[in-house]
Amino acid sequence: MVTLDLSPEQIVHARHLAGASHDQFQFAKARGHYPNARRTHIIGKLGEIGAHAYLCDEGFRCDATYADASRVSQCDIIVNDVLRVEIKTWSACHWHDLGRCIAVKQLEDVKRKCDIVLWCVVSANDLDPEQGAPGDSCSVRLAGWSEVGDIADAPVRKTGYGNMRKVMNYQLDESDLRDIPSLHERLSEG
Numbered sequence: 001m002v003t004l005d006l007s008p009e010q011i012v013h014a015r016h017l018a019g020a021s022h023d024q025f026q027f028a029k030a031r032g033h034y035p036n037a038r039r040t041h042i043i044g045k046l047g048e049i050g051a052h053a054y055l056c057d058e059g060f061r062c063d064a065t066y067a068d069a070s071r072v073s074q075c076d077i078i079v080n081d082v083l084r085v086e087i088k089t090w091s092a093c094h095w096h097d098l099g100r101c102i103a104v105k106q107l108e109d110v111k112r113k114c115d116i117v118l119w120c121v122v123s124a125n126d127l128d129p130e131q132g133a134p135g136d137s138c139s140v141r142l143a144g145w146s147e148v149g150d151i152a153d154a155p156v157r158k159t160g161y162g163n164m165r166k167v168m169n170y171q172l173d174e175s176d177l178r179d180i181p182s183l184h185e186r187l188s189e190g
Contacts, residue, residue: 002142002180004050011136014049018042020069047089047120048076050140055079060187075114079187086114092123095143098159100177101169102151111148116186119143119177144177145186 006014018041048066055062055077063078065071066087075084090099100119102110110117121141151170160166178186 001144002054004054004140004142006046006050006053006138006140008136010049010053011046011138014042014045017049017067018045021045021072043091043122044087044089046122046138047140048087050122051085051087051118051120051142052077054142055085055187058184073113083116083187084114086110086117087120088117089120089122089140092121095121097161099143100172100174101159101167104156104168104170107152107170110151114148116145116147116183117151118145118183142180142183143174144179145183146172146177150176150178 018038021041021044045066048064052062052064052066060079061081063081064076065074065078066076076087077085079085088100088102099121102117119142121143123139123141151172154170154172154176156168157171158166159169159171
């Protein structure tokens, strides 16, 4: 696993992108796979920014499609002009029970738009999604990755607890994730 600490500037950038994506889906006519909440958008953007920074630091050429709202139907990052990467991110408090999921109804869309999924965990439980505070900090852990076929082979479970909407998901066990060193090989082969 790899953990990165995001800078205050990256956190501000995540808030800005999250606000735009939340607003875009707020007025969409179709209901999404999961609730449309500002907090979930910022968690997702923090993961995307962290993954992008890591891949660039490792020398991969990355097209950050996640940063362009007009490209929302594409994968999140295109590596070396070829490999399409989707970033899926959970806050640390939800990783154990709800992490590593793709909604059953979402799988065909995932198959269409990406080759692999990179799973991230964000430690930012008290980060206010609406506005920053001096000293905000956040770390992003790259927990592993999966080929899209790995997800299709995962068991289907109804996830959610308490008052959450229960969603039928393909959910991988953490032990089923491929490790980050093997990601380098996969990204290099395209």
